[in-house]
Amino acid sequence: MLLFSLAYHSLKNRLLTTLLTVFSIGLSIALLIGVENVRVGARESFANTISQTDLIVGARGGSLQLLLYSVFRIGQATNNITYQTYEHWKNHPAVDWTIPYSLGDSHRGFRVVGTNEEFYKHYRFRRDRSITFESGRAPADVFEVALGSDVAKTLNYRTGDKVTITHGVAAAAGRGILDHKDKPFTVTGVLAKTATPVDRSLYIPLEGISAVHIDWTDGAPPMPGEEVPAEKITKQTVKVDQITSFLLRSKSRIDTLRLQREISTYTEEPLQAIIPGLTLQELWRTIGYAEDALTVVTFFVTIVGLLGMLVSLYTSLNERRREMAILRAIGAGPAKIISLLVLESFLLSIAGCVLGVGLVYALSVTFQPIVEEHFGLYVPIQAPTITGWIYLGAVAVAGLLIGFIPAWKAYRNTLSDGLSVRL
Amino acid sequence: MSAIQLTDLRFAYGKGPEVLRIPTLQVNAGEKVFLFGPSGSGKTTLLGVLAGVLAGYTGGVEVLGRDVAKMTGTQRDAFRGSHLGYIFQLFNLIPYLSVIENITLPCRLSAERRARLNGVGLEQAAGDAAKRLGIGDLLHKPVTNLSVGQQQRVAAARSLIGTPELIIADEPTSSLDYDHREKFLELLFESCKAAGSTLLFVSHDRSLMHLFDRQLSLPGINKAGT
Numbered sequence A: 001m002l003l004f005s006l007a008y009h010s011l012k013n014r015l016l017t018t019l020l021t022v023f024s025i026g027l028s029i030a031l032l033i034g035v036e037n038v039r040v041g042a043r044e045s046f047a048n049t050i051s052q053t054d055l056i057v058g059a060r061g062g063s064l065q066l067l068l069y070s071v072f073r074i075g076q077a078t079n080n081i082t083y084q085t086y087e088h089w090k091n092h093p094a095v096d097w098t099i100p101y102s103l104g105d106s107h108r109g110f111r112v113v114g115t116n117e118e119f120y121k122h123y124r125f126r127r128d129r130s131i132t133f134e135s136g137r138a139p140a141d142v143f144e145v146a147l148g149s150d151v152a153k154t155l156n157y158r159t160g161d162k163v164t165i166t167h168g169v170a171a172a173a174g175r176g177i178l179d180h181k182d183k184p185f186t187v188t189g190v191l192a193k194t195a196t197p198v199d200r201s202l203y204i205p206l207e208g209i210s211a212v213h214i215d216w217t218d219g220a221p222p223m224p225g226e227e228v229p230a231e232k233i234t235k236q237t238v239k240v241d242q243i244t245s246f247l248l249r250s251k252s253r254i255d256t257l258r259l260q261r262e263i264s265t266y267t268e269e270p271l272q273a274i275i276p277g278l279t280l281q282e283l284w285r286t287i288g289y290a291e292d293a294l295t296v297v298t299f300f301v302t303i304v305g306l307l308g309m310l311v312s313l314y315t316s317l318n319e320r321r322r323e324m325a326i327l328r329a330i331g332a333g334p335a336k337i338i339s340l341l342v343l344e345s346f347l348l349s350i351a352g353c354v355l356g357v358g359l360v361y362a363l364s365v366t367f368q369p370i371v372e373e374h375f376g377l378y379v380p381i382q383a384p385t386i387t388g389w390i391y392l393g394a395v396a397v398a399g400l401l402i403g404f405i406p407a408w409k410a411y412r413n414t415l416s417d418g419l420s421v422r423l
Numbered sequence B: 001m002s003a004i005q006l007t008d009l010r011f012a013y014g015k016g017p018e019v020l021r022i023p024t025l026q027v028n029a030g031e032k033v034f035l036f037g038p039s040g041s042g043k044t045t046l047l048g049v050l051a052g053v054l055a056g057y058t059g060g061v062e063v064l065g066r067d068v069a070k071m072t073g074t075q076r077d078a079f080r081g082s083h084l085g086y087i088f089q090l091f092n093l094i095p096y097l098s099v100i101e102n103i104t105l106p107c108r109l110s111a112e113r114r115a116r117l118n119g120v121g122l123e124q125a126a127g128d129a130a131k132r133l134g135i136g137d138l139l140h141k142p143v144t145n146l147s148v149g150q151q152q153r154v155a156a157a158r159s160l161i162g163t164p165e166l167i168i169a170d171e172p173t174s175s176l177d178y179d180h181r182e183k184f185l186e187l188l189f190e191s192c193k194a195a196g197s198t199l200l201f202v203s204h205d206r207s208l209m210h211l212f213d214r215q216l217s218l219p220g221i222n223k224a225g226t
């Protein structure tokens, strides 16, 4: 207890150095814990790019490919699946709901997704968030379109604007000859920002996709003058005969695996079903090595913080030689001298840990909503994770161990100084 | 009983030259001894040996009837903490503690020293010692605000708390002016007398030596380098 009070007063006496040291350790701790939280948050947010969907079903091919085009709107499907097949699974007794996607067209670089009301009703991301509208409503008629929030913002579109769909998804797609110019779509609404790939697409009814291709033959546009005029097309007259993929929710999670197997062995058509969570995790592992680099960097920052403490303790020793001689003279043994300095260093690192954790919380509480909105990154506000505690413990122990260096030096000093007055 | 008993003491710092070679020295309990000698003659070194801070000597060192030479380092620290009071020439105080915290420090460091208060409260004992030395009203000041003379009196109060049997003072008055020196000594003597402590006092200032029971010239008893 005496040592504690001595250490406390001694640190208080060198207030500025103490504060700077605590601050530098605190910052490195904040960085360490902060990066850990962001890491967890990023992994969670990524895994929850799409939620509550148990299976994604498409034509047989690469599972990653299916995930990429269905969720991230990257790449293309090699094959479509027939609408009958879709309906078969949609009406399967174990299936709760499905969301059909028809992909393959684009608008000025953004993907166009043909889907139906089920999308607006059932699609979930970040655990339980559903699609909402910033303005307007969901498209109901064949030639109506809803815009993802990024699309609306980038292209500066509003409700009521007319949009032309381009055939194909060529990266630099502009206004090419393969525009479905004769059949423009009217914007009926803009989706609220989700900070997921949902924001970067346009949504039209499944019938819309069929409608723009209604007069095409063998993948080629109609000859000029032979187009079917848009006015003649209604939801009832177009027939949807294929889609690209669909999202599926089973009635009970237990059914998911059985359904997956059943779908993969469907004999009418070669299909595959993937569990998005698993495939997302797989994908994260391949791109997640960046997070390790980040962790390594923060480790070095922490080491620098601790070295700063070592330097400040060590340089203070010379001006404290006197103090040590006095303590020796009134009966403090080497063990007491060493404990005092180790305790000081331990207190500094503990204070640094507390400050660091406090900083992380303060910053998280302040910036969590902003970060979530702008980056779709949900950083959890929680007690330190196991990894976080391990980091904190490691820093405290490191502080303790580092304290032995100046302590040993002080001990050597008192031995060589004896009681002689050294100033 | 003798407070200090040296026989054939030889001491050198590390592999350096011999600093002390004292065939015999005896100080009686309750004596006030004035120890003098030129600078570098080994006065502080001798005090370090007696206080058990320096080790690595040969010969017999008995302090208060205890064989310091045979003690382990830890035993020496404990012995010093409970039975000795030490006053430096200058900068005696821990700068980040208040006056009373400095005075009570030996008792808080050593339970044995504390037990010597004989039931008197720690604050009470510190207050008494401070009052006797004329610094009773400074107890709660930070020590950095004191004059040098006041600081030396705080150091004296600290060395006297818990009535240690032996007070060792290494030129405690050399930074004081003449008037304050006499006054300081008077107070120190009074306190030693009240506590029945032996006083070993080192100084260059021979004008003070007549105030002591006994005057010792270190070169007179130290045969090192001859």
Ligand SMILES: Nc1ncnc2c1ncn2[C@@H]1O[C@H](COP(=O)(O)OP(=O)(O)OP(=O)(O)O)[C@@H](O)[C@H]1O
Binding pocket: A416, A417, A418, A420, B013, B016, B019, B037, B038, B039, B040, B041, B042, B043, B044, B045, B046
């Ligand atoms: N810590 C030390 N390490 C090595 N040599 C030392 C140490 N302290 C003192 N000495 C040497 O030992 C000798 C005696 O020194 P000491 O301090 O005991 O003298 P002193 O009589 O107290 O002198 P002063 O009156 O100036 O205080 C000197 O030659 C000094 O250089």
Ligand SMILES: [Mg+2]
Binding pocket: B043, B044, B045, B170
């Ligand atoms: Mg000296």
